[in-house]
Amino acid sequence: MENECNHEHQAQKQRRGRGLSPAKTAETQTRIVKAAFQLFISGGFEGTRMIDVAQQAGLGKGTLYRYYPTKEALFEGVLVQALGSTVQTLQNPNLEPTGSIEEILRQAIRPFMADLQKSHKADLLRLIITEGPRFPSLVAVYQRVVLEPVLSAIQTLAKQAKARGEIKSEALIEYPMLMLSPGLLSIIWNGLFLDRQLQPEALFDAFIELIFVQS
Amino acid sequence: MENECNHEHQAQKQRRGRGLSPAKTAETQTRIVKAAFQLFISGGFEGTRMIDVAQQAGLGKGTLYRYYPTKEALFEGVLVQALGSTVQTLQNPNLEPTGSIEEILRQAIRPFMADLQKSHKADLLRLIITEGPRFPSLVAVYQRVVLEPVLSAIQTLAKQAKARGEIKSEALIEYPMLMLSPGLLSIIWNGLFLDRQLQPEALFDAFIELIFVQS
Amino acid sequence: MENECNHEHQAQKQRRGRGLSPAKTAETQTRIVKAAFQLFISGGFEGTRMIDVAQQAGLGKGTLYRYYPTKEALFEGVLVQALGSTVQTLQNPNLEPTGSIEEILRQAIRPFMADLQKSHKADLLRLIITEGPRFPSLVAVYQRVVLEPVLSAIQTLAKQAKARGEIKSEALIEYPMLMLSPGLLSIIWNGLFLDRQLQPEALFDAFIELIFVQS
Amino acid sequence: MENECNHEHQAQKQRRGRGLSPAKTAETQTRIVKAAFQLFISGGFEGTRMIDVAQQAGLGKGTLYRYYPTKEALFEGVLVQALGSTVQTLQNPNLEPTGSIEEILRQAIRPFMADLQKSHKADLLRLIITEGPRFPSLVAVYQRVVLEPVLSAIQTLAKQAKARGEIKSEALIEYPMLMLSPGLLSIIWNGLFLDRQLQPEALFDAFIELIFVQS
DNA sequence: GATGAATGAGGTTTCATTCAT
DNA sequence: GATGAATGAAACCTCATTCAT
CATH class of the missing domain: 1.10.357 (Tetracycline Repressor; domain 2)
Structure with missing residues (x-):
């Protein structure tokens, strides 16, 4: 009743906070992969911009690059x-x-x-x-x-x-x-x-x- | 400012037609298409640069654009x-x-x-x-x-x-x-x-x- | 959640002073300065990244910023x-x-x-x-x-x-x-x-x- | 008396024209080198942005890269x-x-x-x-x-x-x-x-x- | 008609800095 | 007190397209 879906909300809402979280990392990773897969599917490699992946994942560009050092690495x-x-x-x-x-x-x-x-x-x-x-x-x-x-x-x-x-x-x-x-x-x-x-x-x-x- | 040399494009070749030398044009066309096809094949659409097509066809970039107004048009x-x-x-x-x-x-x-x-x-x-x-x-x-x-x-x-x-x-x-x-x-x-x-x-x-x- | 351990920063070391363990602090300072000097020497100001200084000093980036609020301050x-x-x-x-x-x-x-x-x-x-x-x-x-x-x-x-x-x-x-x-x-x-x-x-x-x- | 410094004016005024000219190339080259030298002098290599060089030379970024393929090449x-x-x-x-x-x-x-x-x-x-x-x-x-x-x-x-x-x-x-x-x-x-x-x-x-x- | 110098929007990538935990 | 995940401004560079000559 209180706020069981609290973190879900945050994920959706594009949290501006920058804090760290022990398990948030895995979720971020998942968000990235999901967003990237979806965009690569529809746009192909060249047709997908890193900033779109970031936005789709509700992240900043820089965050993306923390997880994958290049666009190629992300794709692979x-x-x-x-x-x-x-x-x-x-x-x-x-x-x-x-x-x-x-x-x-x-x-x-x-x-x-x-x-x-x-x-x-x-x-x-x-x-x-x-x-x-x-x-x-x-x-x-x-x-x-x-x-x-x-x-x-x-x-x-x-x-x-x-x-x-x-x-x-x-x-x-x-x-x-x-x-x-x-x-x-x-x-x-x-x-x-x-x-x-x-x-x-x-x-x-x-x-x-x-x-x-x-x- | 004046336009007395209106037919200057005829001067190059035979006097008859008004268009640009049709034979030459056709050959250039062919060269472009051939070069472009080859490059599109190996590099795909995004991976092929207009300048490469022009060079492969032995033409200047500007000339390429005379035949196809955009890269999309060229591809199609x-x-x-x-x-x-x-x-x-x-x-x-x-x-x-x-x-x-x-x-x-x-x-x-x-x-x-x-x-x-x-x-x-x-x-x-x-x-x-x-x-x-x-x-x-x-x-x-x-x-x-x-x-x-x-x-x-x-x-x-x-x-x-x-x-x-x-x-x-x-x-x-x-x-x-x-x-x-x-x-x-x-x-x-x-x-x-x-x-x-x-x-x-x-x-x-x-x-x-x-x-x-x-x- | 509770805050009864307000003095937790004292717990680490001697009870007397209120500040962060002065000895530890001084040592960290030294480590930072040493690391930074070395890196600035070889890479110059622009060529040295804050994260490298932190790593070389065996610290997290955040800690570095506790001691020097900007890269300029660190350099000076x-x-x-x-x-x-x-x-x-x-x-x-x-x-x-x-x-x-x-x-x-x-x-x-x-x-x-x-x-x-x-x-x-x-x-x-x-x-x-x-x-x-x-x-x-x-x-x-x-x-x-x-x-x-x-x-x-x-x-x-x-x-x-x-x-x-x-x-x-x-x-x-x-x-x-x-x-x-x-x-x-x-x-x-x-x-x-x-x-x-x-x-x-x-x-x-x-x-x-x-x-x-x-x- | 008439306009002996005519071309100098154009150089200053950031000519928007894109035309080609048989000898303009050398002038462009000179403009680039002059602008770049000046900026490198005052800002050093890292402190000089390519776009500043371009603007100082009254050119677009791309033009710079026609003459020097990288910032390093420009500097050298x-x-x-x-x-x-x-x-x-x-x-x-x-x-x-x-x-x-x-x-x-x-x-x-x-x-x-x-x-x-x-x-x-x-x-x-x-x-x-x-x-x-x-x-x-x-x-x-x-x-x-x-x-x-x-x-x-x-x-x-x-x-x-x-x-x-x-x-x-x-x-x-x-x-x-x-x-x-x-x-x-x-x-x-x-x-x-x-x-x-x-x-x-x-x-x-x-x-x-x-x-x-x-x- | 042909050319290529010039342009600038747009893309990738870096890194100083912040702040939730 | 310490940490590092997150951020985004800013830099480099590319390339389709234009147009003066």
């Missing part, structure tokens, strides 16, 4: 942070070996597709795609911690499917990334054609159907 | 021009109705895939993807003159395939863009992972195989 | 302090009236020259020379407490020398600062040409020799 | 230019071998001393002294093109004087820079004690008198 920091949650998602293998490979694929990948939109993974990916050439190290990290594991898993499944005869072609063994192409397509598509969005799950379902629903 | 002009050749490619339907849909698809789309790399269509697409949000009108043009016709054609083929029983699923009818996802994947992939390039045709072949080579 | 405080030891050195007149003026000059000034390097007087002088225009009050103090007394003493000696016939010229009476020029030269020289240092004493000796070893 | 450029005139002065040896070494020294060095003030050589020297540590390359140039030749010449004269018996001491042979110390003293002195300026020539005369007028 934000993306690496965002990448962390992606990796966490991936670490829920959740692969029940019961059922056909088709089932397993659906179970394993579809949730990720569905998650692309709800979480900001699609935005993250779009950012990496768009700004990748400027941040090769970021791309390398992404490749190592996200892409390679996923491709390996898909390849393994593809081999099983081939072994079990559920798939005739070896194409998926050689090009496991094909399985991700519907997701990629939806990300790019939705980034360009704002008035005609595609559901990644729907696209993925269609893709699976195309592959398996034959005979 | 360049992309629209590049788009033109894409459209030309598309207008060779070349669809021989003989053979299975699979054959037709291969015949129709695979050359385009193979062409992605050789011509600079992949680069063009990457540019549109990257800078699209900043140039919505460009995206609209691309959608209208390239994407829609292609998707329509694919859809038509997909309907035929379904009708003929060559494909069981209706997925491709609803989501014809799926047929383009291997190409898109290779474009994005090659833009990010410079040390492990994917051949669009190979990816497309694998995709077709995955769909059709069943049981 | 440091230099005035350093000036103090110079003055002390000067107050050992040590002028034994026995022997020639040449002897007395050597005895009186040479130790000071030799001291220039060992102590940081050369650095101090260089700082005053370099930053003087920004701190006129400092220069005035230096002029009053160091320069004038020294010049007076030299002048007195020069008059004696003239009276005794040890020097023919009256130049040194009118321009007593000439006697300091070898020291100044070495300070400036050593500040510029780090790889070819000059010993102030050697230069001073040469100067004296030049003046007196004639006939 | 200005000093090197100023150094040029110093070197020119030195190249009038003007040493008439008639008369005593004392005469020659007076003839050779005194004009330079007298020139220190009138031209801006004293200011130049003060700048080099003050900012030297930040611009070692500049110091090296100065050492090579100005200092070494001068010291060599002095040394040669000192040897002659010794050989002729005009000087008993070898001090000047080993430390030829002593001959410059009165000049240096006056430069430093005048920079610090604005209300009690010393004439370099007077100081130099006194110095010479001290050395030669003996017995």
